[in-house]
Amino acid sequence: MNRPTPAELLIPYRFDEPTLDDPPPPSESPDRRIGTILGELRGLSDTQIDKVVALQHKRGFRFGEAAVALGFARSEDVLWALSQQFGYPYSPASKQQLSTELVVATEPFSPRAEAFRAVRSQLTMRLNGEGEPKRALAVVSADSGDGKTYFAANIAVALSQIGGRTLLIDADLRNPRQHEVFGLDNGAGLSTVLSGRDSQSAVHNVRQLPSLFVLPVGPTPPNPLELVERPACAMLLRDLLGAFDHVVVDTPAAAHGSDPIVIAARCGAALAVARKGRSCVAPLQSLVGMLGQTRAKLAGVVMNEY
Numbered sequence: 001m002n003r004p005t006p007a008e009l010l011i012p013y014r015f016d017e018p019t020l021d022d023p024p025p026p027s028e029s030p031d032r033r034i035g036t037i038l039g040e041l042r043g044l045s046d047t048q049i050d051k052v053v054a055l056q057h058k059r060g061f062r063f064g065e066a067a068v069a070l071g072f073a074r075s076e077d078v079l080w081a082l083s084q085q086f087g088y089p090y091s092p093a094s095k096q097q098l099s100t101e102l103v104v105a106t107e108p109f110s111p112r113a114e115a116f117r118a119v120r121s122q123l124t125m126r127l128n129g130e131g132e133p134k135r136a137l138a139v140v141s142a143d144s145g146d147g148k149t150y151f152a153a154n155i156a157v158a159l160s161q162i163g164g165r166t167l168l169i170d171a172d173l174r175n176p177r178q179h180e181v182f183g184l185d186n187g188a189g190l191s192t193v194l195s196g197r198d199s200q201s202a203v204h205n206v207r208q209l210p211s212l213f214v215l216p217v218g219p220t221p222p223n224p225l226e227l228v229e230r231p232a233c234a235m236l237l238r239d240l241l242g243a244f245d246h247v248v249v250d251t252p253a254a255a256h257g258s259d260p261i262v263i264a265a266r267c268g269a270a271l272a273v274a275r276k277g278r279s280c281v282a283p284l285q286s287l288v289g290m291l292g293q294t295r296a297k298l299a300g301v302v303m304n305e306y
Helices: 006-010 034-042 046-059 063-069 075-085 111-127 148-160 178-182 190-194 224-229 231-243 259-267 281-292
Strands: 136-141 166-170 212-215 246-250 268-275 297-304
Touching (some): 034 075, 063 075, 148 297, 178 212, 190 224, 224 231, 231 246, 231 259, 281 297
Parallel strands (some): 136 246, 136 268
16 A cells, blocks of 8 residues: 655645634624624614714714724724634734734725735736746745845735735744744644644644644754655645645745755745845845756845845
8 A cells, every 4th residue: 555645644734624623614794784783793782882972973983993993992993803804814903913013904994915925916917827827935045134034924914914824934944933922832834744743733724814834844854955855845845735725935034044945846936035235236136046057936126135
């Protein structure tokens, strides 16, 4: 009997069958009034709602603005209600267990979140053109501290907010951090899957963001480059691309080895991240040049100010 591949072990795992750990599907329909959602959230009485409506008509306010002006709701509550009304996954700061680094999830209307949405639009146009093969996106950088993990996490959140399922893979087998950003158990992950061990608990659904899944690194292996060079890695990415609408892969800094080049070639597309006031031109040019020698499509270079 042939031994199942890591991809065959991982793919059946609860992607299509909800479990007790999966969040329920949204019950809100797009035409629900924001007043109804806010009223349920804050437990507003009919009398309070009448006062809000009266102020709304008197001052020309929106319902949420009037509720905040009367002290019946907070601005944060209004943002959450809007996210429910329009089916926009959002994790309010008061309820979140997510890192403040995830600005697209926790501050969805901030300038930084808007910048990620702008990059998302560019990526979808460049990588999802008619006749283009489906690719995973490797996020690479020349050196540590360039903001690669920050960027990969937020662009994955942004992609998950436009519909379809998004998978973020932490392939930084040298200095992993995505499990810390999302507050996940790192007992199993990419390293255990590629080594043919535990895969049934490797992928985590982010409860606050129902369309986002994360595959952390797992235990840090002694042979990171060899793991990503194995045929099993290419097979895993191929099958995950079939199971998810978007796949984003965080990689080690190029200063630590050739891992990001190998991973980018497996993914089929790469985006380089540089940090304003810190990144040097020569290492970045070298990284882009090495990517050009692979079959990976370079989606662009992003300058990170964070």
